Amino acid sequence: MMDYSFTVWIPLLPLILFVVLGLTSGSVRPKISGYIGTAGMTISALMSYFTAYQYFFNQPTGSEGYSKIIAYNTVWLNLTEKLHIDLGILLDPISVMMLVVITTVSLMVHIYSIGYMDGERGYSRFFAFLSLFSFSMLGLVVATNIFQMYICWELVGVSSYLLISFYYEKSTAVAAGKKAFIVTRFADLGFLIGILLLSYISGTFDFVTLTDPKGTLITQGTGLTFLGASVITWALVLIFMGGAGKSAMFPLHIWLPDAMEGPTPVSALIHAATMVVAGVYLVARLFPIYIFAAPDALTIVAYVGGITSLFAAMIACTQNDIKRVLAFSTMSQIGYMMLALGVSGYGEHNGLGFMASMFHLFTHAMFKALLFLGAGAIIHAVHSNFMTEMGGLRKFLPVTHITFLIACLTIAGVPPLSGFFSKDEILTAAWEHDKVLFFIEYAVAGLTAFYMFRLYFNVFWGKERHYHHTPHEAPRVMTFPLIFLAAASALTGFIPFSKYVTSDSLPFESHIEWMIAIPSILIGVLGILIAMWFYKKENGIPEKMAAVFRHLYKWSYNKFYIDEVYLFVTKKIIFQHISRPAAWFDRHVVDGTMNGIASATNRSSTGIRGFQSGQLQKYGFIFVSGVIILVFVFIYIWFNN
Amino acid sequence: MTAGIPLYDFLIVSTLMFFIGIYGFLTRKNLITILMSVELILNSVNINFVAFNRYLFPGQLEGQFFSLFIIAVAAAEAAVAIAIIISVYRKFTNIDVERVDTMKH
Numbered sequence: 001m002m003d004y005s006f007t008v009w010i011p012l013l014p015l016i017l018f019v020v021l022g023l024t025s026g027s028v029r030p031k032i033s034g035y036i037g038t039a040g041m042t043i044s045a046l047m048s049y050f051t052a053y054q055y056f057f058n059q060p061t062g063s064e065g066y067s068k069i070i071a072y073n074t075v076w077l078n079l080t081e082k083l084h085i086d087l088g089i090l091l092d093p094i095s096v097m098m099l100v101v102i103t104t105v106s107l108m109v110h111i112y113s114i115g116y117m118d119g120e121r122g123y124s125r126f127f128a129f130l131s132l133f134s135f136s137m138l139g140l141v142v143a144t145n146i147f148q149m150y151i152c153w154e155l156v157g158v159s160s161y162l163l164i165s166f167y168y169e170k171s172t173a174v175a176a177g178k179k180a181f182i183v184t185r186f187a188d189l190g191f192l193i194g195i196l197l198l199s200y201i202s203g204t205f206d207f208v209t210l211t212d213p214k215g216t217l218i219t220q221g222t223g224l225t226f227l228g229a230s231v232i233t234w235a236l237v238l239i240f241m242g243g244a245g246k247s248a249m250f251p252l253h254i255w256l257p258d259a260m261e262g263p264t265p266v267s268a269l270i271h272a273a274t275m276v277v278a279g280v281y282l283v284a285r286l287f288p289i290y291i292f293a294a295p296d297a298l299t300i301v302a303y304v305g306g307i308t309s310l311f312a313a314m315i316a317c318t319q320n321d322i323k324r325v326l327a328f329s330t331m332s333q334i335g336y337m338m339l340a341l342g343v344s345g346y347g348e349h350n351g352l353g354f355m356a357s358m359f360h361l362f363t364h365a366m367f368k369a370l371l372f373l374g375a376g377a378i379i380h381a382v383h384s385n386f387m388t389e390m391g392g393l394r395k396f397l398p399v400t401h402i403t404f405l406i407a408c409l410t411i412a413g414v415p416p417l418s419g420f421f422s423k424d425e426i427l428t429a430a431w432e433h434d435k436v437l438f439f440i441e442y443a444v445a446g447l448t449a450f451y452m453f454r455l456y457f458n459v460f461w462g463k464e465r466h467y468h469h470t471p472h473e474a475p476r477v478m479t480f481p482l483i484f485l486a487a488a489s490a491l492t493g494f495i496p497f498s499k500y501v502t503s504d505s506l507p508f509e510s511h512i513e514w515m516i517a518i519p520s521i522l523i524g525v526l527g528i529l530i531a532m533w534f535y536k537k538e539n540g541i542p543e544k545m546a547a548v549f550r551h552l553y554k555w556s557y558n559k560f561y562i563d564e565v566y567l568f569v570t571k572k573i574i575f576q577h578i579s580r581p582a583a584w585f586d587r588h589v590v591d592g593t594m595n596g597i598a599s600a601t602n603r604s605s606t607g608i609r610g611f612q613s614g615q616l617q618k619y620g621f622i623f624v625s626g627v628i629i630l631v632f633v634f635i636y637i638w639f640n641n
Numbered sequence: 642m643t644a645g646i647p648l649y650d651f652l653i654v655s656t657l658m659f660f661i662g663i664y665g666f667l668t669r670k671n672l673i674t675i676l677m678s679v680e681l682i683l684n685s686v687n688i689n690f691v692a693f694n695r696y697l698f699p700g701q702l703e704g705q706f707f708s709l710f711i712i713a714v715a716a717a718e719a720a721v722a723i724a725i726i727i728s729v730y731r732k733f734t735n736i737d738v739e740r741v742d743t744m745k746h
Contacts, residue, residue, distance in 0.1 A: 612745055613742065613745050614741075614742030614743065614744050614745030615738075615739060615742055615745075616738050616741065617666070617667050617668070617738060617739075620666055620667055621667050624663055624667065
């Protein structure tokens with residue numbers, strides 16, 4: 001068997017780059033930081049490709065399928081003899097796949113940013129943060145134990161915060177960064193409690209031990225219950241809460257649309273392709289426990305995913321900021337992945353949902369990164385985020401136009417592009433497991449096609465607007481990633497995922513279920529046609545439709561008032577009825593006690609300070625009198641004894 | 642030389658000197674006279690040392706050595722005290738102890 005210990009450098013290289021770029025920012029020319037960061041990421045990516053090639057193709061697979069390999073491990077914190085926190089590299093099909101996804105998208109974003117961030121202040125800082133993020137995300141996916149994952153999980157949260165509020169002079173960006181951090185942090189509270197519960201039950205943090213289908217945790221359980229559900233179910237629901245926060249699942253999604261305040265390459269990397277799928281990855285990582293020990297928790301995962309995908313798709317239909325449309329689309333697609341995990345079984349063909357989820361994660365990373373980078377090129381050209389200020393751009397941005405069209409067709413599920421294959425697998429898995437969820441996803445497929453092509457026609461067709469200057473195509477350093485990702489989006493659908501990434505690591509045969517594929521193609525095409533009819537030429541139909549369904553339109557436009565609900569709960573309830581009284585108690589009782597002691601001391605010292613007159617002889621007199629009194633006292637005591 | 646003079650007489654003299662010194666220290670306003678009073682107190686102690694040494698432990702000399710020490714220390718102390726008095730004079734243009742009261746509350 002080959003030695004995989006070199007894989008430790010895949011995450012470590014970006015960490016070193018972060019330190020180097022962070023320390024030298026300001027002292028080297030900005031461009032050079034960009035090139036160094038990109039070069040480092042290229043090496044990481046090449047190592048990942050090599051690892052994937054070796055792992056999937058050059059390794060003997062036994063009856064157990066692809067084995068889990070601990071490529072590197074070191075004990076970091078020794079809590080007790082049995083319980084220790086390790087840092088290491090775990091290679092199994094999903095982590096190797098994620099290595100490829102992350103390094104590919106990260107590399108493309110690095111290349112793209114060289115052009116996109118040109119001339120911005122904080123150019124080297126940007127690349128330093130990108131490296132930090134890449135390190136954290138790579139560390140997250142290769143984690144050998146749940147605690148290492150938690151550490152990296154928080155690190156990606158921090159880098160996401162830093163990059164969202166990258167334009168720290170813009171108050172909306174700062175607020176968005178804070179919102180993202182606080183909401184995900186709140187969700188991570190659940191994650192942490194879940195980890196503690198799980199490790200308390202099982203006595204280990206180690207993934208290999210935890211998720212072993214023949215291990216004690218799964219075969220024996222604990223028998224402990226709380227409020228009618230087993231403790232394992234509770235632990236997994238809480239862990240899923242962390243995942244839902246990171247993956248912007250309803251109702252913890254509110255931070256993702258605001259996170260679009262960050263630079264567009266960041267949105268592509270963090271808020272579309274990699275970090276937001278960390279929640280999906282988490283559930284996939286713990287999948288054997290979910291399926292065997294806590295099927296109820298898995299049902300929650302499925303329904304949260306389903307509701308989110310429908311909800312986000314409905315909002316995406318009415319938004320005008322192109323990045324926000326993409327943000328809601330991301331939520332919707334991650335909902336698909338969650339749902340696919342939720343409806344999955346275990347082993348062979350039953351594990352279709354698991355495979356479909358990972359497949360969709362892979363293809364989604366490619367086409368959504370492409371959509372975001374394309375949106376970046378559009379914004380770069382017209383200096384606006386709003387599609388109301390765009391139109392007819394296909395003449396000015398030919399490369400962006402074609403690649404964006406490919407991405408839109410991919411997400412709409414048009415064969416033979418990759419989105420078709422992965423979405424078809426998800427729908428098949430949903431059909432086999434739960435018809436309600438199937439119909440939700442079926443409707444979402446149509447909505448997805450509609451809102452993506454609404455975006456596409458509004459931006460590239462429609463009436464030409466008055467632009468400040470003639471929009472121009474992005475430089476080659478920006479179009480290369482677009483072309484690369486477009487090729488990836490188009491072709492990755494032909495990867496036979498069921499041979500490589502499956503729930504039990506054993507390959508199985510999957511084929512396209514035409515009974516489901518054809519209706520899903522049809523609804524996708526229908527969505528595209530409606531969007532074309534509405535938006536290809538300005539004809540007033542959208543306005544009429546909005547007037548007819550004005551309540552629905554208003555609710556969707558205002559994102560179903562979820563933000564307002566949050567504001568109400570935090571400001572009117574928590575601040576008013578909890579924080580205010582607490583503040584009053586602090587100010588009047590706690591501070592009052594301290595102030596009372598201080599003022600008593602002050603007053604008594606004012607009273608007695610008159611004794612210090614500065615008159616030497618007075619002091620002397622008091623001293624001598626004291627001595628004399630003491631002498632008499634001692635004499636008295638002496639004679640009485 | 643001390644034959645026929647009882648120990649009590651020495652003690653009476655030294656006690657008188659001690660209290661005269663205390664009285665002078667507490668009542669005189671001139672810093673120099675206060676210093677002189679302090680010298681009186683020190684010397685009353687010296688008398689006690691020598692007298693007790695002579696009458697109670699005639700074979701030893703510790704008491705007398707102590708008085709020699711005290712005389713030397715008193716000389717040094719007088720030098721320091723006079724230096725302080727001179728600088729007080731420079732600052733306040735007199736040496737009245739009641740005027741030297743800037744170190745009050």
